[in-house]
Amino acid sequence: MNLQIIHATFASGEGEEAVELIENLGMEVEDxxxxxxxxxxxxxxxxxxxxxxxxxxxxxxxxxxxxxxHRSLMIFTPDTIIPRNKExxxxxxxxxxxxxxxxxxxxxxxVSLQLIFLALVAAIITSLGLIINNTPxxxxxxxxxxxxxxxxxxxxxxxxxxxxxxxxxxxAEMTVVGIAVSVGAIFGxxxxxxxxxxxxxxxxxxxxxxxxxxxxxGGAGAYSLIKNVKSQQLVGVVIAAALIPVMATIGIxxxxxxxNLIVGATLLLLGNFFALLLAIILVFYYQGLxxxxxxxxTAKKLIKRSLIILxxxxxxxxxxxxxITYQQMIKEKPEDIVRKVYRQQFSDQLENRLVxxxxxxxxxxxxxxxxxxxxxxxxxxxxxxxxxxxxxxxDYNVIFEVIPTKIIRPTVSIEQ
Numbered sequence: 001m002n003l004q005i006i007h008a009t010f011a012s013g014e015g016e017e018a019v020e021l022i023e024n025l026g027m028e029v030e031d032x033x034x035x036x037x038x039x040x041x042x043x044x045x046x047x048x049x050x051x052x053x054x055x056x057x058x059x060x061x062x063x064x065x066x067x068x069x070h071r072s073l074m075i076f077t078p079d080t081i082i083p084r085n086k087e088x089x090x091x092x093x094x095x096x097x098x099x100x101x102x103x104x105x106x107x108x109x110x111v112s113l114q115l116i117f118l119a120l121v122a123a124i125i126t127s128l129g130l131i132i133n134n135t136p137x138x139x140x141x142x143x144x145x146x147x148x149x150x151x152x153x154x155x156x157x158x159x160x161x162x163x164x165x166x167x168x169x170x171x172a173e174m175t176v177v178g179i180a181v182s183v184g185a186i187f188g189x190x191x192x193x194x195x196x197x198x199x200x201x202x203x204x205x206x207x208x209x210x211x212x213x214x215x216x217x218g219g220a221g222a223y224s225l226i227k228n229v230k231s232q233q234l235v236g237v238v239i240a241a242a243l244i245p246v247m248a249t250i251g252i253x254x255x256x257x258x259x260n261l262i263v264g265a266t267l268l269l270l271g272n273f274f275a276l277l278l279a280i281i282l283v284f285y286y287q288g289l290x291x292x293x294x295x296x297x298t299a300k301k302l303i304k305r306s307l308i309i310l311x312x313x314x315x316x317x318x319x320x321x322x323x324i325t326y327q328q329m330i331k332e333k334p335e336d337i338v339r340k341v342y343r344q345q346f347s348d349q350l351e352n353r354l355v356x357x358x359x360x361x362x363x364x365x366x367x368x369x370x371x372x373x374x375x376x377x378x379x380x381x382x383x384x385x386x387x388x389x390x391x392x393x394x395d396y397n398v399i400f401e402v403i404p405t406k407i408i409r410p411t412v413s414i415e416q
Contacts, residue, residue, distance in 0.1 A: 004052065004077050004097050006045040008059060011070035015041030021058055040070055047075075053098040053290060075100055098289065101225060102165070105156040108149025109168040111175050118146045119176040119244075123183035127248045131187060133197040142242030147176055148221060151273070155222070155280035158306045160291040161299025177247050177269075184251020194256060203249040204261045206268035207325040208318065214272040218279030226287045243272055264324075271317045278310040334359050334392055338366060341387045345380065355403065366392075369401045376402075 010018060015034045022032060022045065035042040045055065056075070059065075065073045075097055122145035129137030150172035157166030188194050196204065246269045253261030281303065291299040335357050342354060355369040366388065385398040 004047040004075055004100065006043070006047060006056070006059075007072075007074040007076075008043045008045070008063075008065075009070070009072045010041040010043065010063065011068070012036070012038055012040055014063070014071075015043055018043050018059065018063070021062055022055055025055055025058060027055065047097060056097060056099055098160070101156060101289065102160070102162075104149075104225065105153035105165055105169065108146065109153035109165065109172045111168075111172050115146050115172060115175065116179065118144055119179040120183065122146075122244050123180040123248055124187075126180070126245045127184045127187040127252065130184075130199045130203075130245060130248055130252060131191055131194055131197075133199045135199065138199060138245050139239060141244055142239045145176070145180075145242050145244035147173070147243050148276075150176065151218075151276050152221065152225060152280055155277055155284060156289075158277075158281055158302050159284045159289050159299065161296065161302050162291070163298070163302075166302075173273075176244070180244050180247030181251040181254070184248035185255045186251070188252040188255025194252065196256075196258065196261060199245075200249055200252065200261060203246050203268055204253075204264035205324055206264060206271060206321055208321050209325070210268060211271050211275050211314070211318065211321060214275035215279045218276035219283050221276075222280040222283035223287070226284060226289060243269055246272065267317065267320055271314070271321060274310050274313045274317065278307070278314060281306060281310070334361075334366075337391045338368070338388055341384065341391060342368070342370075345384045345387065364393075364396045366396055366398045367401060368398070370403070371405050372402045373405050373407065 008018060013036075015036055018041075019032065019034050023029075027045070031046045033044045035044070047055065056073075059073065063071055065071045077100075122141045125144065126138055126141035129135070129141060150169045153169030154166050154173070155169075157163065157169055246265050249265040250262055250269065253259075253265060285303060290296075338357050338359070339354075342348070342357075346353060348354065353371045355371065356367075357369075358367040359365075360367075381400050388398050389396055
């Protein structure tokens with residue numbers, strides 16, 4: 001249950017006007033309380049209905065809460081609720097008030113010292129985590145990174161027709177992107193012997209499942225926000241939707257001059273960005289988040305154009321992602337099987353002795369190039385061949401190109 005409460009203060013005597021206004025909107029006497037005094041009136045309203053945004057709009061239209069020192073408007077969500085009429089509460093469809101969602105968007109789309117600091121710290125952590133191939137460190141940076149908030153602010157701006165909020169969210173997101181890419185490039189340059197490890201390779205080769213994860217994360221984040229801005233599920237969404245490692249990967253790719261790393265990570269970044277935006281907009285729209293009436297026309301046009309652009313962008317991005325997915329999950333599967341069999345047979349988990357594997361699907365030929373000492377028995381290669389054929393099929397022809405190695409133990413004489 002997501003009950004929200006309004007505390008509205010007025011000059012003495014204005015409370016009755018506010019009560020008349022909300023009663024005309026269908027508010028029942030049990031859902032509000034007016035406290036009158038010579039120093040001012042306090043109106044407490046329990047927001048249980050789909051009319052939440054209408055009530056707030058009408059109050060703001062009738063009373064100027066910004067420029068009058070005797071008036072104020074506060075909206076908050078209590079942690080614990082004991083409803084008077086449980087059956088009535090169960091029948092209602094709850095969501096956060098539009099003002100609450102707008103405040104969330106504004107707070108998370110401001111290019112402030114806090115956003116810059118968090119983006120900088122998260123970028124440093126994720127860059128180092130990527131370079132040393134440390135997954136827990138990378139995940140930790142995702143929690144810190146202020147990435148989801150600006151994207152959500154952009155989506156909220158689109159749904160509500162608020163171009164200013166859309167622009168703020170975009171500027172904040174681009175600020176985070178600039179910081180993360182720059183930090184990744186700097187660490188890629190100053191740290192010696194940076195190589196494309198597993199953590200970087202994963203982000204260099206985005207696949208269709210990555211796009212689906214972004215859609216699901218965006219939908220979950222939007223649903224959590226619209227039901228309760230304080231939702232604990234948002235932490236999980238922030239991790240699932242965090243793009244800070246991808247941004248840092250682009251920077252590391254720039255420092256290494258690795259075009260594949262740059263292009264792959266950029267594809268992943270764009271795919272996640274568009275998918276998140278698309279999912280958030282759709283959930284907000286179908287959950288009934290509506291703009292104020294003076295933004296209605298702008299919002300209608302903006303939503304239509306945005307959905308077309310985002311849908312087309314996602315469809316276009318599925319083409320290269322589909323190709324990479326085929327390469328990773330279907331075409332390269334035999335190679336993964338061969339590597340697994342090799343590691344088991346030679347007890348070479350790091351593949352230090354394996355130079356390359358070449359598989360020709362049409363001719364059913366597998367070529368393994370590896371280092372091996374002259375004393376290695378041919379039995380090892382026969383057993384390896386049989387294991388590979390058992391896994392892939394007996395029609396495969398396994399060929400070994402062996403680079404012989406020799407162990408030398410030089411004797412060193414020590415001069416007196």
